[in-house]
Amino acid sequence: MLASALPRRWAHVQGVGRRAALAAPLFSPDEAELLVGAALLHDIGYSPELIDTGFHPIDGARYLRETGAPTRLVNLVAHHSCAYREAELRGLTGELAAFPAEVTPIRDALWWADMTTTPDGEMTTVDQRISEVQARYGPADLVTAFIRQAQGELVGAVERTEQHLQAAGIAHA
Secondary structure (H helix, E strand, C coil), X not given: CCCCCCHHHHHHHHHHHHHHXXXXXXXXXXXXXXXXXXXXXXXXXXXXXXXXXXXXXXXHHHHHHHCCCCHHHHHHHHCHHHHHHHHHHHCCHXXXXXXXXXXXXXXXXXXXXXXXECCCCCXXXXXXXXXXXXXXXXXXXXXXXXXXXXHHHHHHHHHHXXXXXXXXXXXXX
């Protein structure tokens, strides 16, 4: 759904999937599959045919729920990378509330994978990624305001995941 319509977004998603696969050994086989699946689906809501609210985490989660995807996968997509903060700025808190959030190492690993992958699918640092988002959207954009507000939580998730990776002896940089 993204490959032809949004090839750069598709490159990002593939990179996030690769990063998630790198972190997958931290988890049980079922949770590893969930992590990689959420990584590969986290931006599906950008697909032009799925746009409803205009906020991709909600649009993607709604689509996945309609297709019968596992509830936990749907909820991880809905809440990826601190989505609740942007939902607040967009006036969509109520819509996002339909999808319960989780605060788990799986969630952190998903955020880590997203926040350490460039728009072109290459590896980056969380600080570089946050700077890139701000530069791409510009100082007055709602997304820039969101990323500034979410920075501490995003960096925290990345740091926790990198600590787990390091403790497990998994090279991640």
